[in-house]
Amino acid sequence: MRETPLSNCERLFLLKAIESKKRLDGRQTYDYRSIKISFGTDYGCCSVNLGKTRVLAQVSCELVPPKDSRPTEGIIFLNLELSPMASPAFQTNRQSELLVTLNRQLERCLRNSRCIDTESLCVVSGEKVWQIRVDVHVLNHDGNLMDAASIAAISALCHFKRPDVAIQGRDVTVFGPAERDPVPLSIYHMPVCVSFAFFQQGTYLLVDPCEKEELIMDGLLVMAMNKHREICSIQSSGGIMLLKEQVLRCSKIASVKVSEITELINKALENDRQARKEGGKFGFVESMPKERITALKREESLVEMTDVQETADQIISKAAAGHEVVPSPVIVATGTGQVGEGLQNTWGLDEEDEEEESGTKVEKKRVEVISDSEEEDVVILD
Template sequence: MFLNSNFYEPGKTRAEKQYVHAASKQNQRYDKRRCNEWRDVELTYGGNWGVVAVTLMDTKVLAQVSCDIGPPSAARPNEGKLQLNVSIGGVAFLDEAQSTYEQRNLTLNSQLERIFCISRCLDLESLCVAAEKHVWWIRVDINVLNHDGSLHDACSIATLAALMHFRRPDVTYTDDELRIYTEKERELIPLLFLHYPVSVTYSICKSSPQPLVDPTLMEENAADSVIVLSFNSYQELCTLNLGGCAPTNVMTIMQCARNAATRCKAMVEFIRKTLGLDEERRLQSNVPKPALLALLGENKQKFSFKQLMEGYQKPETPRPRDSPMEVDDAEVCEKPNVQEVSVKKEQPKKEESGWKTFSKKEQHAALMETGNWLPEEPMNDHELPTTSKAATVKAAKAKNLTKNKAIKRPQQFERKQHYSISDSSDSEEETTQVI
């Protein structure tokens, strides 16, 4: 039925790795995409609230949301709970006997918990019915039907769309009595969100100058490193996972993050549009509700990203990893002002004063003549002059002036002779020079 119907995982052989690396050098991929192009995302909503199927070419994920009332945790008695359960048993080549099954399952579970639970995308306080007694427990079951790359992206889109599509029943708690109303008695209530996170995956090859966005399974296995970025609709970074052995510089990660933030914002707008279209479809009584098996087939109720988001701006091409840090493209394209450049050229250089006007030989000769390269001999306590404070200040100023004159005109000073500590010998070896 699907592409990976056997136990063979593509991208592990040496020939496939060489093929992926050679194609990425030429900005080409085996599915006729460029390095910076995404695959089309298709959403299909089920008949029940909170049932969503996501199709990313051959990657297919089904998410379903359910709710129940239970006791809160002791640490947060006035907040509800959000639980995520991922199952990849539907993928044929990821058998339970293989080591890749547990590794991928744990990685995917932890990644989704960081995106939705730890980042607190839901307003859990709104799920409280009675503090320290009853709260709503929201459970999201994610079933991976087929895996052909970018599984984190498909699962995050399916989880977010299912939570936004879900409606919980209304409930009241009076006189220690809990009553849950049906859909006919009262309207169902949607969940409240604080932000809307979505993840984007990049694969990096050592031989390629730019990363591959939305990689397939073969490209993920053949790549040297994989970057998973998650942003919300406010273009704020939620999580960042970087694993592998390929060296990546700051410019590559920043360019990937910029494109991922734009992609996540567009994906949230796409989900909101599909929710509005699905609500219009539900108001029509003659439209049949899709069954569970019809979610993955070709039907009229499937929403495509390329069709609804025609004006979506394409992402920028990331710069090579080895290129030096440069300014933005908008700043580079701007032409410099000719008048400013001419003014800068016409400005004369300021004349340097002090030691900079003399060469190193002249400075050395001046120091040797004036004797400033030797420390001054300390005076004894009984030889210190007893003068007033004003006199000492004037003496210090006069001393500074004489030093400045000595620097500007070093040849006018008389030569002073300094002898060594031992007067018995005049050899250069026994003289102590302190610089």
Template sequence: MEQRLSNTWRMTVNEKKFIETALLSDLRIDGRGPFDYRNVTIQFGSEDGSSEVQLGQTRVMGFATSQLVQPYRDRPNEGTLAIFTEFSPMADPSFEAGRPGEFAVELGRIIDRGLRESRAVDTESLCVVAGKWVWSIRLDLHILDNGGNLVDAANIAALAALLTCRRPECTLGGEDGQEVIIHPPEVREPLPLIVHHLPIAVTFGFIGNESTVIIDPSHFEEAVMGGKLTATLNTNGDVCAIQKAGGQGVIQSVIMQCLRIASVKAADITGKIKKAVELYNTGRALKKIKRHPGSVDVSKAASRGVNNISTEMEKPKLKTEDESIKQTDDMEIEAPSSNKEGSSLGDNKPKSFIGGPSTWDPYSKGVNADELKASLASRDLLLVEVLVRLSTFLFSEVESGQGILYFLRKVPCHLGIPQSRAIISWI
């Protein structure tokens, strides 16, 4: 237990006695119950395969990378998974820089035993050419802050990094068909790792004569506990690994109680990991969606005011109206032959119903500009509203001698063909 005494230099004898007495009375200095877990926060970096987990005051960063290597002779069809841990002196003054210490090696073995030996990662899917090339997954765990229970925090960081890690897609080519071609991410989408299940490590601490058990010990509680037990389970209830470090022996009933509690905590932590990974994948997919060049950037327009947003969104509408008027000109229709032959308006009057733009605007007298703009922007006005708006101008033109048909020939300039036909039939 030399490693657990590394935190004792920061605590006095009275503090140790107080913490131990409180734990024996089922009280914890941070206000938790004996089997309460600290809050878990999972974050991801900008690159695939990077994660950062915060468990209380403990912070661990995981980073997973991949590269092509030659396989082991006894396993020519399987890739490899290697786990490395790094303890920074900034995380805890007791950690020494350089060569990893005994506790760093032990931490890596516990996580490796839960992940690799339980075959959580499908290593056979990492094979490219049997006996020649396989993918090797390297998982680096960096301890950023030691707030206690490094095993659980590092295990969560390792799982989050593996679930977001993606290796480049590769194919075989060349003259002999055995040349490995690695495709960059811009050409082909990288492939995620195949993870069958999530082994979750849950650590218990034993206080006094091993009669008092607590879950997720903090760095202050680790300084006074006599031993600890780490159980690694998945949501199916399978025990992937178990390790008892230090202290006296534990009876079978206590171990079974710890496994039952660990099974419940593993299901809860698994749900948090999957939810965080799902949010990461959703954000990653949204970043690849290209914005339409003709769309309005609301985030940029918001800085210039609401009026500018309306103006930018209104321009394409007005352009569409002009295009519709031009389309109306191309779709000219002639009046019925009865109107052509029986017209008595004179030679200077048109003999056919011809639509098209004109300098004469029937809306030019007594029309509000806002109402005109609204009528042009909306082509779905009801027929009743159209008739009400045009009745005033219709009779005014009749009284001035312009004539009904002379007025109606100007209607397609501002309304569509269906609305014009409806007005003719109404008259």
């Protein structure tokens, strides 16, 4: 199923709003939508809400033989999936252009930036290494999937812990969480993607475009950066040529946004770590509003009762007032009516009925039946 295109009126309205430095959701030009990061019960499961865009990331690991070219390094595998649940425009088991682009950008952001120490994932050189697999699922699509996917992936990697191992000669023993505490990954830095949408051939710039803004944009610039202001990857798409000043301007904006997002990720990790340490409740259920899941009991709310009598008297006085007298309608024909002053009121009755109402006596005709035969009846009228 293809995307539903915007009408000319919607397109013109959005462009006029962008020219006036206004957006549909009330944000400013460089504002992000609200970001919510929550972790699951297991290590390595993270859900990110970027406005209405929602992405779920799951990290898993297994022991595999290393690559021949890198026998002492582990393997990082990234996979992003677009399901019809996120948007009707997505199709299952079909490699769309958007899916290929998102996967490549995610690989450049995380794997090619060397944010994870792959040598620490080596168990036995040339024989066994850890393969870290990151599966990113888009649950709802409302624009800017790349930023939400990068935040979810790096948050899940920071939250993930692999099982501890013991090596005796060529034998490798993997311990479960009950036997030994799992080991976190060695992460050097946290790259985060920031998307910039350009309109009117680069005249106007927006940060974190929503779905409708992406449909009318002329070009998109995705910049991956860490909090140390190091650019990990950069990619421009769309039929637009950017100037050097525009790219430098985007890099300055991205450095500020990445610092804020990195601080939010660290705060979410610390809150989850503190909740697990204290033995409290954690996971997706605790991150959701309780009243939206179930409402078995609510606190009693006080009701103001001081002016109840005055309000009741006002209602009774209004109800006791007489109704306004409206002139009777005038019927000019059967089934029709007309309201006016000085007109005769009639209701389309027959002349005989009108005469009866006015008091005039009308002589009734006497009917006498002299035959009861079913075939013919003889009637005499007087």
